[in-house]
Amino acid sequence: MKASRVSGKSTAFLRRYWHVVLYPLGFIPAAWLVWQGQSGELGADPVNVFERSLGLWAFRFLLICLALAPMQKIIGINLLRFRRLTGLLAFFYAVMHLASYLALDLQFDISIFWRDVTRRPFIILGMVALVLLFPLAVTSNRISMRGLKRNWKRLHRLVYVAAVLAGIHFFLSFKTLNSTTAFYLTVMGLVLLTRVPALVSAGRRVFTHLGARRS
Amino acid sequence: MAIFRYPCPAPSEITPKEVYLSRRGMLGGSAISLMAALAGTAEADALKAHPGPYSGGLTPTPEEFVTGYNNFYEFGMEKDDPVSHAGDFHPLPWTLEISGMVKKPQHIDVGALLKSSDIEERIYRMRCVEAWSMVIPWDGIPLAKLLALAEPDSNARYVAFESVVRPSEMPGQSSAFSGISWPYVEGLRLDEAMNPLTLLAVGIYGESLPNQNGAPIRLVVPWKYGFKGIKSIQRIRLLDRQPPTTWNRLAPDEYGFYANVNPQVDHPRWSQASERVIGSKTLFGTKRQPTLMFNGYAEQVASLYKGMNLHESF
Numbered sequence: 290m291k292a293s294r295v296s297g298k299s300t301a302f303l304r305r306y307w308h309v310v311l312y313p314l315g316f317i318p319a320a321w322l323v324w325q326g327q328s329g330e331l332g333a334d335p336v337n338v339f340e341r342s343l344g345l346w347a348f349r350f351l352l353i354c355l356a357l358a359p360m361q362k363i364i365g366i367n368l369l370r371f372r373r374l375t376g377l378l379a380f381f382y383a384v385m386h387l388a389s390y391l392a393l394d395l396q397f398d399i400s401i402f403w404r405d406v407t408r409r410p411f412i413i414l415g416m417v418a419l420v421l422l423f424p425l426a427v428t429s430n431r432i433s434m435r436g437l438k439r440n441w442k443r444l445h446r447l448v449y450v451a452a453v454l455a456g457i458h459f460f461l462s463f464k465t466l467n468s469t470t471a472f473y474l475t476v477m478g479l480v481l482l483t484r485v486p487a488l489v490s491a492g493r494r495v496f497t498h499l500g501a502r503r504s
Numbered sequence: 505m506a507i508f509r510y511p512c513p514a515p516s517e518i519t520p521k522e523v524y525l526s527r528r529g530m531l532g533g534s535a536i537s538l539m540a541a542l543a544g545t546a547e548a549d550a551l552k553a554h555p556g557p558y559s560g561g562l563t564p565t566p567e568e569f570v571t572g573y574n575n576f577y578e579f580g581m582e583k584d585d586p587v588s589h590a591g592d593f594h595p596l597p598w599t600l601e602i603s604g605m606v607k608k609p610q611h612i613d614v615g616a617l618l619k620s621s622d623i624e625e626r627i628y629r630m631r632c633v634e635a636w637s638m639v640i641p642w643d644g645i646p647l648a649k650l651l652a653l654a655e656p657d658s659n660a661r662y663v664a665f666e667s668v669v670r671p672s673e674m675p676g677q678s679s680a681f682s683g684i685s686w687p688y689v690e691g692l693r694l695d696e697a698m699n700p701l702t703l704l705a706v707g708i709y710g711e712s713l714p715n716q717n718g719a720p721i722r723l724v725v726p727w728k729y730g731f732k733g734i735k736s737i738q739r740i741r742l743l744d745r746q747p748p749t750t751w752n753r754l755a756p757d758e759y760g761f762y763a764n765v766n767p768q769v770d771h772p773r774w775s776q777a778s779e780r781v782i783g784s785k786t787l788f789g790t791k792r793q794p795t796l797m798f799n800g801y802a803e804q805v806a807s808l809y810k811g812m813n814l815h816e817s818f
Contacts, residue, residue, distance in 0.1 A: 323787065326786065326787025326788070327786050327787055327788065328786075329785040329786060331787060332572070332573060332583065333568075333569035333572060333573035333583070333782045333783075334573065334583070334636055334780060334782055334790075335784070335786065335787040335790060336780055336787060336790045337636070337780065339787055393787065393788070394780065394792075395792070396792045398777075398778065398792070400777075401777055405774070405775065409772065409773055409774070410772075411772075411773040411774075412774075464634075464755075465577075465581065465681065465684065465754065466681050466683055467581050468681055471681070
């Protein structure tokens with residue numbers, strides 16, 4: 290973050306208060322979808338388009354969030370400060386995705402919901418991904434970072450598990466393979482590939498740590 | 505697969521019968537329909553349909569949804585792909601072949617069939633396997649009538665349907681994705697095919713089928729999920745064994761040969777107990793309603809499946 294090249298008074302202001310601008314920006318897709326939905330622009334089956342679009346936006350923000358670290362390493366553009374923003378947006382969109390499925394699609398038919406979350410791998414994967422994002426969202430503040438110390442980083446590696454589960458959930462939401470899923474899963478694959486060395490060395494550290502404790 | 509189900513549109517949103525009847529009368533005698541007929545294009549031609557049985561009681565879904573929201577993977581995988589990409593398809597002239605285990609193989613001129621006064625209107629519920637539904641006013645002829653012309657052999661047990669392969673007119677057929685091998689194929693047991701509800705549709709809303717709805721002739725089996733309703737049919741064959749069907753080949757655990765609408769047998773990825781009703785114009789106004797056994801046609805078809813385990817033969 291020190292490497293930031295922006296300077297000057299106005300940019301200093303933006304640098305300090307960027308989140309005030311960017312958080313509302315992040316909710317524009319959701320607001321736009323609601324507006325389209327109410328004015329008949331989402332077509333014959335607006336609920337289906339709405340709930341799928343929210344899910345896709347959650348996955349997009351999650352992919353952007355995960356891409357920021359490799360972007361800094363490989364291309365040298367440092368946008369790491371936006372990881373919290375994009376991660377939280379991914380979580381909020383995932384919550385809205387679940388809410389639209391429960392309220393607008395199932396219209397609070399709890400018996401169907403219960404069967405879905407207990408028996409259908411497609412739904413279970415999505416739910417687990419969302420549940421995994423929850424502690425990450427809750428601990429996404431500086432106080433938690435300080436409190437959890439090294440464990441904060443360990444905890445937040447769960448985001449990779451959530452991303453893979455969400456990716457499978459996304460793939461399963463289509464009846465056949467198609468260009469949309471192929472595109473997003475390729476992006477996910479590339480992002481995860483760049484993280485393999487980091488994850489391997491992290492895994493090795495954990496392993497030696499455990500080994501050291503055992504001896 | 506396409507289209508479906510219950511009242512829910514505001515009455516003001518439905519094309520009133522007088523309006524489309526007058527449109528029918530207007531087109532009927534006009535030079536427009538003559539020109540369209542000469543050019544063999546898909547310009548909607550008025551049909552001489554008369555109300556058949558099963559026409560009452562249901563309120564059709566607004567026409568714009570029935571013709572704008574389709575599953576027809578030959579034209580692409582999104583619901584609006586068929587309406588946007590079916591413009592180059594030429595449904596006429598068209599010959600429908602009925603062959604296989606029959607005494608009198610038929611080659612039916614569908615262009616002539618469109619002018620037939622045998623065409624009936626049937627207003628049916630349509631339930632998509634994707635858990636949404638519409639109500640569609642079809643115009644067509646019972647499949648049993650055409651099969652009777654061919655005189656099936658006594659050992660024929662199944663009916664196989666085959667759609668058309670025209671990658672130059674159907675962009676979805678040259679897509680590398682879907683994984684579907686063309687032509688789209690479907691099948692019925694002979695007794696299902698002979699049931700009076702089973703219709704070969706050549707029109708909707710009193711006019712010839714738009715390309716995206718399966719022009720010029722398609723199957724409608726209202727108690728089964730929409731994907732059984734194979735579109736743009738070229739060939740019908742009578743067989744003594746069960747034919748392969750497209751979605752069953754693709755995902756046998758998700759789509760069975762029978763594909764009867766059944767609220768008790770869930771799709772592995774979602775419940776079939778209820779369905780979204782297509783036809784509301786707003787996001788928060790969308791309705792969901794319980795799915796009926798055999799899509800509400802149990803009285804007419806339940807006897808076909810007596811003694812069968814519908815959880816296994818789904």
